Amino acid sequence: MPAPTLLTVTTSEQLTPHLVRVHFTGDLAHFAESTDTDRYVKLVFRKPGVVYPEPFDMQVVRSMPAEDQPVVRTYTVRTLDVPAGTLSIDFVVHGTEGVAGPWAATASAGDELLANGPGGGYAPRADVDWHLLVADEAGLPAVAAALDALAPDAVARVLVEVAAEDDVIELGEGENVEVTWVLRGAPSHDVPDERAGTAAPLVEAVRDLEWLPGTVQAFVHGEAAAVMHGLRPLLLKERGIPRADVSISGYWRRGRTEEGFREWKSELARREA
Ligand SMILES: Cc1cc2nc3c(=O)[nH]c(=O)nc-3n(C[C@H](O)[C@H](O)[C@H](O)COP(=O)(O)OP(=O)(O)OC[C@H]3O[C@@H](n4cnc5c(N)ncnc54)[C@H](O)[C@@H]3O)c2cc1C
Structure with a gap:
């Protein structure tokens, strides 16, 4: 090393x-x-x-x-x-x-x-019709970096969950890039776990998104229960995006340190195997 x-x-x-x-x-x-x-x-x-x-x-x-x-x-x-x-x-x-x-x-x-x-493992590709970028505050830096790298005419739909209006930041917005800020009304660490998973506001917002035609490449990262239990089935099963076109994983898990989150991931992988 x-x-x-x-x-x-x-x-x-x-x-x-x-x-x-x-x-x-x-x-x-x-x-x-x-x-x-x-x-x-x-x-x-x-x-x-x-x-x-x-x-x-x-x-x-x-x-x-x-x-x-x-x-x-x-x-x-x-x-x-x-x-x-x-x-x-x-x-x-x-x-x-x-x-x-x-x-x-x-x-x-x-x-x-x-x-x-x-x-690392993701960069926006030029051979898809549009890009879907979904994150909470922890995934926002990676979404912002992806937007910086998009071609000027690339089509993208971006959904980011933050606490409140004053947590909104400026993002590189091309003319075909639409950003939706999902305001959860509380800082990420103050939200009870009952609002994670399928109940996270971000999941609802992605469900409500007007889906564009053609091929999509997706980048989806944030609180692990919201991503793995809410967004992953929605995008892979319901929307049918091929696995190879989706970068999706939790970046942190509510109530767990990063060490505890690593254990959570291993448990999930074992259950799914
Ligand atoms: C590939 C990757 C990239 C990442 N990039 C970023 C990044 O650019 N910026 C960033 O801020 N994070 C990022 N994260 C998430 C970050 O690694 C975790 O949030 C990490 O747990 C923070 O460590 P800590 O020492 O602050 O808290 P920990 O000691 O890990 O956790 C202490 C407590 O804080 C809670 N907690 C941890 N993170 C959050 C959070 N985001 N919101 C609310 N509560 C939290 C935990 O659930 C726990 O209860 C990334 C994660 C991955 C896997």
């Missing part, structure tokens, strides 16, 4: 009440190999007081005691400038729980993080 990239914070900006953009600098030469618009990094949050090997070697770190393991969180690269050695990440600020969200809320110049990756 290649050594993680050291990212140093240069600035941060509050985009909305629940979204903060953190700008980083680092040696990003190997990021040039990735052309996926959903390219993501695994951010490594080292535990204070623990001495890690220098240079930081993930394989060696994995053999350290469980309580010394760093916390790893997955985030989309929102903007990237390889020659300038800069990238930015949009973090959902979801209250005081967790590691990455609270870290981002107070990130300031000089703060350092390690990042593994990038990974």
